[in-house]
Amino acid sequence: MKIARLAGAIAALGLALQSGAALAALPESVRAMIDAAIATGDETKVRTVIDLARTTNPADSAELDAIIAAYDVQLAEAKAAAAAAKEQEVRTAGLFENWSGKGEFGAFRATGNSFNTGITAGLTADRQGIDWRHRLTARVDYQRANGVTTREQFLARYEPNFNLSGNVYVYALGQYERDRFQGFLGRYAASGGIGYQVFNADDLKLSVKAGPAYRVTEFTDGRSESRIAGLAGVDFDWNITKRLTLTQDTNAVAETGGSAVAIIDSRNTTLDLITGLNAAISSKLSARFSYAVEYDSNPPPGAVQTDTLSRVTLIYDF
Structure with a gap:
């Protein structure tokens, strides 16, 4: 359930970025590729796709920097929320649980x-x-x-x-x-x-x-x-x-x-x-x-x- 919440949060970030003005200069194909990577919830895949986007679209590096910065913030918040939920689960677990x-x-x-x-x-x-x-x-x-x-x-x-x-x-x-x-x-x-x-x-x-x-x-x-x-x-x-x-x-x-x-x-x-x-x-x-x-x-x-x-x-x- 925690993995699903993390993937959902990252997917929501992708939708927000897609509609943002900061992405206006990026080609639609690059934008779709980044959104698809974010939706997978795989951090390594997201960073790989953005690195490839930098190579193919060097003029859009500033926009790509903004995307990865927003992604890092959202990812940190999702991980912190998952860790807090896990700690609460452990603290409230019954004698025969965990x-x-x-x-x-x-x-x-x-x-x-x-x-x-x-x-x-x-x-x-x-x-x-x-x-x-x-x-x-x-x-x-x-x-x-x-x-x-x-x-x-x-x-x-x-x-x-x-x-x-x-x-x-x-x-x-x-x-x-x-x-x-x-x-x-x-x-x-x-x-x-x-x-x-x-x-x-x-x-x-x-x-x-x-x-x-x-x-x-x-x-x-x-x-x-x-x-x-x-x-x-x-x-x-x-x-x-x-x-x-x-x-x-x-x-x-x-x-x-x-x-x-x-x-x-x-x-x-x-x-x-x-x-x-x-x-x-x-x-x-x-x-x-x-x-x-x-x-x-x-x-x-x-x-x-x-x-x-x-x-x-x-x-x-x-």
Whole structure:
């Protein structure tokens, strides 16, 4: 609707210019060409047409200058009105409005010397406000080999952050994990701290954050442990081409992007590192290959320190 209003405003400008006295000296064909370009709402096309008109009608440069000056004023007003309407829409949006996200699913099966089946599923949802951003993340990995469950991992995370000024923001984080094969039935973490957006271009985004954390772990042997820790993270997204994206995103544990999350305490350090490569299939669908490393410096008895997992999945944007 906003694009339509912008196109309408520019079209109205074209009609006004067409009837103005300032265009009297321009040939009808040139005038019609400029009006048609303005009516499309394509700024690049308008400027290209007027540049061509200058070349073919050098004597009318002053009139063409007046046209482009009026066009710039009208365009700025239309953009300002659209931006104000968008801001008002965001400010008045309900709790369940303005959410966007990605759903991900992958599966595999092997037969022969062994019989393996596995699934991986993930979901990330974001709600972007004027100063606030909310992110919900969930991931499930499940695998059976020769009739025995060999992987059963669940993760859920909620992270709101608030923009302080410029590239600086503060964040809060609540996280739940379950992985009985790594020795814990539940691991809960809460953190809050400060972050900085190093790069925020359309094709390159990088942010870092750090803060204290508090973690509670419930082990499979019945023990429970609570500790104060620290959290550090790096979020990275690089659009290599229009169809190929490399991701290394902190806290994006559901693999809409890669992730690198480190939680450190004096007794145990854990690191989740997920690197992904996304290839667009269509505007809504993409294929993804990712490689995950999960490191636990002091795992429960019988568990190893490092797990790795490769995934091939499909992602749907909504």
